[in-house]
Amino acid sequence: MTQTSNVQRNLALQRQWYGEPLGDRVRRLVVAFRISQAQLAEVLGISAPMLSQVMSGRRAKIGNPSVLARLVMLERKVLIPGVAAGDSDAIRQALEDVRHSRPAVGRDYLPVSQATGEEAAWPVLRQVARPGELEAVAAMIEGQHPGLAGLLRRAAHDDGD
Structure with missing residues (x-):
């Protein structure tokens, strides 16, 4: 098999396994966090050459x-x-949080949400606001945006991820 066909096969596998080529996902992160590919590799805990190959x-x-x-x-x-x-402070803090994280992964657990629909938004909302804050914002917008207020309340009170 030629190198070109190997690459095409690998990119097709990445689309199947990860939803899109990993290069696209990594490039978005490099831009969003304003870091080099080598810096991203260090945050992820992978060598820069390995990240480049992927x-x-x-x-x-x-x-x-x-x-x-x-x-x-x-x-x-x-x-x-x-x-x-x-x-820049928020970016630095986010990178440090991930760099120092020790995700618990195994055959039965990978910290990747399988939620769909509005449930996919709940972890993100909980990451940026406490339940009381979500409730307060829901109360503020209830009259003009009842659907969004309901989403905020459900995010504040749902115990499952």
Whole structure:
């Protein structure tokens, strides 16, 4: 099998396993966090050459589930208001949180939400606000935006992730 066909096969596998090529996901993180690919590799706990190989399709997968969990954690942290706004302190804190995380992964648990619909928003909302804050905002917007207020209340009170 030629190198080109290997890369195409690996990229197809990445689409199947991860929803899209890992290079696309990694590039979005590099831009969002304003860091180099090597810095991102260090945050994820993977070597820069290995990350490059995965991004280019020379390798099909990230073999370490903790690295994949950190990648997903960073993707979620892009949604934190300060990070989304480009605040350097918020970006630095998000990167440090992920760098020092020790995700518990195993055959029966990978900290990647399987939630769909509005339930997918709940962990993100809980990450940026406490239940009391979600309730307070829901009360403020109830009259004009009852659907959104309900979402905030459900996020504040649901115990399952």
